[in-house]
Amino acid sequence: MTDDMAAIFREEVRDLLESLEKGLLDLKARPADMGLVNQVFRDLHTVKGSGAMFGFTELAAFIHEFETVFDRIRAGALAVTPEILRLALAAKDEIPGLVEGLADPEGRRGQILEGLQAVMGGGAVAEDAAEVAEGAGAAGIGAAGPQRLRFRLSGAALAMGARPELVLDELRGLGAEGIIADLADLPPLDRLDPEACAIGWEMDLPAGVTEAQVEDVFLFVDAEWKLTPAPVAAADAAPAAAGVAEAMTIAAPLAGTATDAVAPGSAPAAVAAAAAPAPAARGDQAGATIRVPAERLDALMDSVGELVIVEARLTELARQSRDPALIATAEQITRLAGGLRDATMTMRMVPLRSLVGRFRRLVMDLSDKLGKPVDFVVLGEETELDKTVIEKLADPLVHILRNAIDHGMETQAERAATEKPREGLIELSARHAGAEVLIRLRDDGRGMDVAKIRAKAVAKGLIPADAVLSEAQTFALIFEPGFSTAESVTELSGRGVGMDVVRRTIDSLRGSIEIESKPGLGTSVTLRLPLTLAIIEGLLIEVAGERYTLPMPTVQEIVELPPEKAQARRAGDFLDIRGRFVPFLRLRSLFDCPGQPGAAQNVVIVQSGETRVGIVVDRIVGTNQTVIKQMSKLHAGVRAVSGATILGDGSVALILDVQHLVGMGRLQGEPGQAPKEVAA
Amino acid sequence: MTKTVLTVDDSPSIRRMIAMTLQEAGYAVIEAVDGQDGLSKALAQKVDAIITDQNMPNLDGLGFIRALRQHPQGKGIPIVVLSTDSEEGLKTQAREAGALGWMVKPFSQDKLLAVMRKVLG
Numbered sequence: 166m167t168d169d170m171a172a173i174f175r176e177e178v179r180d181l182l183e184s185l186e187k188g189l190l191d192l193k194a195r196p197a198d199m200g201l202v203n204q205v206f207r208d209l210h211t212v213k214g215s216g217a218m219f220g221f222t223e224l225a226a227f228i229h230e231f232e233t234v235f236d237r238i239r240a241g242a243l244a245v246t247p248e249i250l251r252l253a254l255a256a257k258d259e260i261p262g263l264v265e266g267l268a269d270p271e272g273r274r275g276q277i278l279e280g281l282q283a284v285m286g287g288g289a290v291a292e293d294a295a296e297v298a299e300g301a302g303a304a305g306i307g308a309a310g311p312q313r314l315r316f317r318l319s320g321a322a323l324a325m326g327a328r329p330e331l332v333l334d335e336l337r338g339l340g341a342e343g344i345i346a347d348l349a350d351l352p353p354l355d356r357l358d359p360e361a362c363a364i365g366w367e368m369d370l371p372a373g374v375t376e377a378q379v380e381d382v383f384l385f386v387d388a389e390w391k392l393t394p395a396p397v398a399a400a401d402a403a404p405a406a407a408g409v410a411e412a413m414t415i416a417a418p419l420a421g422t423a424t425d426a427v428a429p430g431s432a433p434a435a436v437a438a439a440a441a442p443a444p445a446a447r448g449d450q451a452g453a454t455i456r457v458p459a460e461r462l463d464a465l466m467d468s469v470g471e472l473v474i475v476e477a478r479l480t481e482l483a484r485q486s487r488d489p490a491l492i493a494t495a496e497q498i499t500r501l502a503g504g505l506r507d508a509t510m511t512m513r514m515v516p517l518r519s520l521v522g523r524f525r526r527l528v529m530d531l532s533d534k535l536g537k538p539v540d541f542v543v544l545g546e547e548t549e550l551d552k553t554v555i556e557k558l559a560d561p562l563v564h565i566l567r568n569a570i571d572h573g574m575e576t577q578a579e580r581a582a583t584e585k586p587r588e589g590l591i592e593l594s595a596r597h598a599g600a601e602v603l604i605r606l607r608d609d610g611r612g613m614d615v616a617k618i619r620a621k622a623v624a625k626g627l628i629p630a631d632a633v634l635s636e637a638q639t640f641a642l643i644f645e646p647g648f649s650t651a652e653s654v655t656e657l658s659g660r661g662v663g664m665d666v667v668r669r670t671i672d673s674l675r676g677s678i679e680i681e682s683k684p685g686l687g688t689s690v691t692l693r694l695p696l697t698l699a700i701i702e703g704l705l706i707e708v709a710g711e712r713y714t715l716p717m718p719t720v721q722e723i724v725e726l727p728p729e730k731a732q733a734r735r736a737g738d739f740l741d742i743r744g745r746f747v748p749f750l751r752l753r754s755l756f757d758c759p760g761q762p763g764a765a766q767n768v769v770i771v772q773s774g775e776t777r778v779g780i781v782v783d784r785i786v787g788t789n790q791t792v793i794k795q796m797s798k799l800h801a802g803v804r805a806v807s808g809a810t811i812l813g814d815g816s817v818a819l820i821l822d823v824q825h826l827v828g829m830g831r832l833q834g835e836p837g838q839a840p841k842e843v844a845a
Numbered sequence: 846m847t848k849t850v851l852t853v854d855d856s857p858s859i860r861r862m863i864a865m866t867l868q869e870a871g872y873a874v875i876e877a878v879d880g881q882d883g884l885s886k887a888l889a890q891k892v893d894a895i896i897t898d899q900n901m902p903n904l905d906g907l908g909f910i911r912a913l914r915q916h917p918q919g920k921g922i923p924i925v926v927l928s929t930d931s932e933e934g935l936k937t938q939a940r941e942a943g944a945l946g947w948m949v950k951p952f953s954q955d956k957l958l959a960v961m962r963k964v965l966g
Contacts, residue, residue, distance in 0.1 A: 170865075174858040207855075207900045214898075214929055215856045217951035225951075324914070325945045326894070326923030331966045360920065385923065385946035385963050 174219045178264055181208045182257060189253050196245035205253075206235040212260065224263040227274060230281045231256045237285060252280045310372050314341070314379065316390035317365040324360050327386040333366065335382045338546070340371040340522030343456060369395060373526045459552060462513055469502075469509045470700060470792040476502040477789065477813035506700055506790070514549035517595045517604070520559055521546045524566060528591060531570045536577060538588045539570060548595035550602050554674055554694055558604070561667040565606050565690050566591070568664070573610035573688050583685070585609060590687075601718065602696060607689035613682035615639050622648065640680040644668035675807055677773065677824050693773075703791035703810065705818065706769065706782040709758035712818040714791050714810055715780070719771045719823040726766040726781055740768060740779050748830045749779030755805065771823045778830030780821075789813070793820060805829075848965050849873040849890070853883035853897035853909060854927070859950075863896060866954040867961065880904025884912050887919060894964050895924040896948075899935055907935075907942045914943040923964040 188205040195201065209232040217225035231253065237243035256277045262269070269275075314336070318327060333344060347365035352358075370379075370392070379392055476498050483495035521543050532539040550558070574580075574589045581587070590609040595602060615636055622628045622642045634642075642648060646665040671678050676694040695701070695716075703714035722742075730738065739746045749768055752758075768779040791810045796803065807822035850872050852863045864874040875892065877883035879901040887895060895913075899906035906926055913919035926939040926947040936947055948960055 170858060170862055173861055177856060177858050204902075207902065210900045210929070211856045214927075214950045215858050217929075218859055218862060321943070324920045325943050326921050326964070327945060328923075328964075328966060331963065334966075335963070385925070385960070387940055387945070 170219060174215055174221075175264060177215060178212055178260065181212050182260060184208050185212075185257055186254070189250055189257065192245055193247070193250055199239070202235060202238050202245070206232065206239055209235060216264075221264060224260065227256075227259065227263055227278070230278050234281055234285060243285065246284070248280075249284055252277055252284070256281070311395040312370045312372070312374060313367065313393050313395045314370050314390060315347075315365065315367045315393075316383070316388050317347075318362040319387040319389070320361050322387045323362050325387060327362075327388070329362060329364075329366075329386075332382060332386055332388075336368065336370070336379075337518060339374050339378060339382070340519065341368040342371075342519065343454065344368040345454060371522045373523065462509075462552070465509055466513065469506050472502050473506060473700060473790045473792050474811045478815060481813035503790075510551070510700070513552045515552045515555045516546065517548050517550065517555065518546040520555060520562065521593070523559075524562065524593065527563060527566060528570065531567065532589075535570065535574075537570060537574045537580075538577070539574065540588045540590050542590065542592045544592065544594035545596045546593075548597060548602060550694065551696065554602075557670055557674055558692075558694070561670045561692070562593075562604070562606070564664060564667050566593075569606060569608040569610065569688070569690075573608045573612075575611050579611070597696070598693075602694045604692040604694065605689055607687065609687040612684040612686055613640060613643075613680070613688055614684060618642055637680070640682060643680075644678065675822075675824075701791050701793065703789050703820070704769065705786035705789050705812070706767075706780075707784040707786055708752040708756065708782050709760060709762075711756075711758075712786060712812065712816070713752075713782075714789070714818050714820045715769060715771060716791075716820070716823060717788060719773060721770045721772050721777060723785060724768050724770065724779075726768050731762070731764075731766065742770065742777075742779075745777075747777050747779050749781055750826060750830055751781045753781070753783075771827065773824045773827040776827050776831050778827045780826060791820065847871065847873050848893040849875060850961065851875045851877060851883060851887055851892045851895045851897075853877040853880065853895065853901070853906070855879050855898065855901040859898070859927075862954075863957065866957050870958050870961070872961065880906060880909030880912075883909050887913055887922070888916060892922055894961065895922055896927065897924060898927045899939075907938055910939070910942040910944050925960060925964060 185205060185208040188201050188208065192198065192201050192205065209228055213225045213228040213232055216222075216228065234243065234249060234253070238245055238249075243249075255273070259269070259274050259277065263274075316332075318329060333341075336344075345367045347367055348363075350365070351363045357363075374392075376392060379390065383390055476495075480495045480499060483491045486492075524543075525541060528539055528541040531537075569591055570589075574591075575583070575585075577587070580589065590607075592607045593604070594607070595604045597603075618639050619628075619634070619642075622639075622645070623630050623632075625647060627642060627645050627648060628634065644664050644667065648664065668678060671692055671694070674694055676692055679691045679693070680688065681691070682688040695718075702717035704717050704720050706713050706715060724740070724742070727740075730740070738749050738751070740749055741747075747770060753762055762783050766781050766783060767785055768781050769785070770777055770779050772778075789810075789812065793808045794810060795808055796806065800806070804825050805822055806819045807825075808820040809817050810820055812818050850863075850867050852860050852867075852874060854860045854863070854876075855878055860876045860878075864876055867874050875886055875890070877886045880897070881903040883895070883897060884904065886892075897906045897909060901909075904912070910924055910926070913922070913924075923945040924943065926935065926944045927950055928935045928939070928947045929950050939947055945964060946960075948956070952960075
């Protein structure tokens with residue numbers, strides 16, 4: 166609180182004390198005047214309330230008893246006596262001292278309080294105890310299994326300014342899924358009361374959400390709600406999917422029934438208006454969402470993938486046939502397949518929020534267990550990712566989160582010795598960046614110790630003692646199997662498994678991990694993940710008669726290879742791109758292709774993370790829809806290729822692993838580290 | 846669009862604290878010194894939310910809410926009542942009078958902003 170405020174408060178107290186004194190003196194003459202009693206009570210109440218607001222807790226506590234006496238008098242339980250007035254005036258005289266923070270060497274305040282308690286017969290103490298007991302009931306432990314929440318606003322709630330859409334938002338924040346509107350009580354349009362909300366809602370809440378949390382959501386809404394354990398069918402589905410509900414919610418717009426003109430500005434009324442004409446046609450109250458088992462969506466995605474391949478083949482055949490009717494039909498199919506592909510992918514998108522609920526719980530449990538208070542902040546939890554990515558992401562994020570609290574966060578004592586706030590900060594943020602999603606877990610802990618990691622890696626035999634490593638390379642060592650920096654193995658982390666699993670999982674999702682860390686300031690771990698795993702936009706290129714695909718989102722630009730660079734050299738191939746040196750790789754050399762390239766070669770500049778690398782190719786063929794097919798187990802060791810796709814003419818093109826190529830390019834950029842592939 | 850909040854309190858320091866906190870967070874704030882003043886101000890201009898004390902001279906918080914809800918333009922405005930722990934019964938009465946919810950004094954600036962976000966989105 167600013168000094169300004171404290172000054173305003175002091176002035177206010179002076180005014181109130183004047184009014185209070187006058188009131189008490191008048192009461193002496195007219196002890197039965199309830200107007201005076203009310204005024205005295207109000208003055209005391211204001212001093213107490215404002216005092217507590219501005220940190221004068223001692224003052225507020227002192228006045229509490231004083232106020233209670235006059236509350237009793239107000240209620241008729243106590244009469245104004247000369248003794249009460251004597252005590253009240255004495256108490257009033259103590260207030261300026263309390264405001265100025267003066268001590269009470271003679272113990273006058275204690276005597277006054279005892280006197281006030283005596284006139285009330287000691288009843289106030291018991292009442293206070295009852296209040297405390299009531300307050301304690303609000304806490305609670307979340308249910309062990311999934312839960313079902315139903316709620317319905319009171320008839321007057323909308324007129325009172327309640328906003329159901331905000332309530333739904335908050336519940337989604339708690340992890341609510343499968344939200345269904347109950348339209349059973351919805352009257353026909355001509356009898357619709359625009360001020361009443363006739364819709365009820367029903368949804369699944371994850372395990373661990375407490376009654377108190379739900380109560381908090383409804384603090385500003387007059388609603389009836391009920392939290393019950395979820396029905397068994399829903400509970401069965403939950404464990405297999407690692408926290409992401411197996412059945413996904415699909416928004417199904419009620420085609421053609423929405424009338425924009427009705428009740429603008431009032432969301433529930435608009436929903437009601439949209440739904441009102443429909444019940445007869447639909448015959449039931451299924452609401453705006455349906456639940457579909459995830460495997461059906463997977464099957465749908467597979468079919469769409471096949472369709473996209475066949476569509477490419479059809480387009481190619483139509484082009485060759487030169488038949489206008491066939492070409493027109495093929496174009497239509499292309500458009501439809503594109504729409505179907507986008508719609509299918511959207512259905513598979515799940516917000517990161519579905520994971521966040523259990524992270525909150527994990528952070529809370531860990532911080533309690535380790536005695537490290539942590540403030541867990543989540544940004545961008547509405548960011549959507551493919552369902553498969555979200556499912557696979559759960560475990561890696563748990564590992565990183567555990568590490569951040571267990572290893573990253575200082576103990577309370579260590580933290581107290583720094584200038585940092587007592588509470589540690591862990592921030593989980595997610596955002597879209599092109600066709601990638603960036604998920605960052607940042608802590609303000611002690612940061613990673615490069616020397617310590619290096620020593621550990623040498624001791625574990627992961628690197629030779631004289632290895633030359635950059636900071637980033639050193640940090641990357643923690644993802645090596647068997648690496649653990651914990652000084653002692655704890656129950657929570659530090660068993661030496663986990664971080665290597667994290668990297669393997671992220672690799673399998675075609676993602677990447679970057680670590681940034683500053684000693685004493687904290688660590689941030691960034692995961693880059695593709696939006697979807699199934700179909701990507703690709704750039705088709707040709708090298709020595711073979712065609713390859715580069716994921717389009719990674720492609721920054723395409724330039725011509727300057728003639729003076731055309732001949733293959735040893736390491737140190739760089740291009741000057743608008744003043745920045747970009748290393749480049751020759752795919753011909755990399756793949757050991759025989760023969761000579763044509764006169765004009767192109768360089769595709771690709772980017773992964775912050776690094777750009779050029780890739781020299783013979784020819785750019787064009788863009789295409791790339792349905793990603795996984796490589797067989799036999800090819801698991803092939804590093805530069807991440808998958809394969811089938812082209813329109815039925816041939817197969819390999820999908821290049823840009824992240825790996827960029828890694829090779831980066832090595833080339835560091836002196837003396839030229840990889841063999843480039844030198845060939 | 847800037848949201849306007851009306852704060853009704855007979856204590857200038859609480860009114861200032863609420864006004865300063867909300868203004869810093871980008872809300873427009875109108876101050877009223879009691880229920881009567883609050884009523885005329887709430888009816889004179891468009892207000893998006895109201896924070897009112899209960900114990901005030903002339904017209905108290907509940908009286909103010911009841912009076913405001915009688916007017917067509919007073920419906921639908923979220924109203925938060927400031928109460929203290931010692932006023933248990935007030936919560937139910939406030940709901941019945943037409944308040945959306947209450948906030949227990951003392952409260953922090955963060956708490957105040959959290960409540961406003963909850964009420965106004």
